């Protein structure tokens with residue numbers, strides 16, 4: 055190599071990550087992936103080591119959602135890969151651009167009974183947007199570059215790249231390794247085997263070049279001007295139009311502010327869901343928060359911006375048959391799911407809204423006033439009802455009152471992470487995200503256990519924000535070990551656990567239908583002590599008169615970089631209002 059230091063596979067991968075603006079690599083270590091971690095660290099990418107591979111992918115997912123740049127997670131061969139799979143599928147259904155790097159047995163040993171060797175392609179293919187196994191060193195960097203591009207293009211999603219261990223270490227080490235594995239004895243079959251191994255190694259390293267690959271331009275699917283004009287005309291003549299904005303409208307995180315401006319100009323009353331929550335701030339005059347179903351039923355035109363007609367819209371039945379349906383979606387399948395829109399654009403929903411805002415007739419101020427007033431009155435009425443519920447006192451904590459208190463003290467710079475059942479459902483109709491991209495929930499896969507990873511990713515991307523993570527006492531079980539991660543990496547998240555001694559969302563229906571709570575009962579455990587044992591701060595909150603002090607103690611404790619767990623004992627009352635994932 056003419057005295058030049060050869061660049062190993064781990065560093066090749068890291069260089070591509072670096073050229074794509076990756077700041078963090080989330081991982082749980084394994085011998086198969088060590089060179090990737092080392093390569094990343096050497097290039098200044100922060101390696102964040104967690105306690106479960108699913109957490110690594112959830113954290114990468116949060117980074118992707120918040121920054122618009124794909125998040126990256128690495129898991130070791132075999133069980134490291136299987137452990138990432140649930141979070142990978144969650145990213146797939148949430149359409150989040152994540153790159154998952156998987157270790158693998160040496161190319162020569164695959165399928166021969168090596169440690170942790172399974173058919174990872176078969177495992178991943180159904181659950182990610184693209185899965186690719188790399189077989190030669192020279193293909194590593196292009197494969198990672200392609201992964202970033204595929205993850206972000208069209209309908210975003212996770213991409214898995216399998217990186218066998220013999221592509222990652224220094225070529226000298228690998229050559230020696232193959233040399234040592236070759237039979238030493240003479241004889242024809244041994245000579246044949248040696249020749250075979252030599253050829254294999256030559257192939258592994260053939261044609262390797264040193265260049266790092268730059269990020270490729272990602273084309274954002276744009277709507278045609280005709281479709282925009284048709285939609286604008288229909289909207290102008292509608293009497294009770296309604297806009298529903300979903301996560302997909304925020305795929306290009308950097309355009310959030312421009313999309314918010316467009317929504318203001320269009321002037322339709324709007325409901326925000328998923329990652330779009332907070333898009334218009336905590337209290338915008340166009341933003342309605344309650345009784346969406348009723349509003350959809352009353353609307354004569356509904357515009358779905360990045361929202362499929364899935365279970366959350368009762369498979370399209372929330373929109374009346376006679377109402378006019380306009381939909382913009384990057385996915386053709388989601389665009390037509392269950393109900394074909396009258397006007398459909400296979401396009402980025404944010405771009406569609408921005409296009410619409412520039413169309414003629416979209417700037418009239420005093421449109422639809424009566425309709426807006428009607429919806430506002432419903433919101434006001436519902437808020438008064440929530441206030442009445444918040445005022446009810448019982449033996450322990452009233453979750454409605456707790457979330458009213460949390461909401462009242464949320465600073466502008468705050469992110470809310472939601473992971474759980476009923477308790478989190480209550481949070482979703484009370485707590486108001488202050489800004490765009492400051493609310494994270496699993497999305498349509500509804501995966502319990504996303505919270506710790508989401509909080510980790512959010513905190514790293516937004517170190518100047520307060521990160522509030524809301525768990526049930528069931529879902530927090532997945533997260534507790536990550537308090538160790540939070541402490542080691544100085545991640546000052548505030549975790550609020552709604553402790554009702556139950557997997558309540560399941561228990562509720564199960565008891566009603568089967569008259570049995572089997573499998574749904576939990577102890578009112580001392581979760582705050584787990585946080586303390588791992589080096590964090592713990593607060594036990596049992597009575598309403600302690601709410602203020604407990605929340606202030608929690609906020610204060612984060613000042614020194616400490617994570618906090620508030621263990622809130624709940625009254626067992628049903629405070630739900632629909633499902634979380636609206």
Ligand SMILES: Cc1ncc(C[n+]2csc(CCOP(=O)(O)OP(=O)(O)O)c2C)c(N)n1
Nearest residue numbers: 474475476477502526527528529557558559
């Ligand atoms: C990984 C996973 N396992 C199981 C479920 C099913 N599930 C949905 S809600 C829920 C109960 C959540 O209980 P908890 O976190 O205590 O919140 P609560 O409803 O009690 O407020 C369960 C088990 C799921 N969504 N995801």
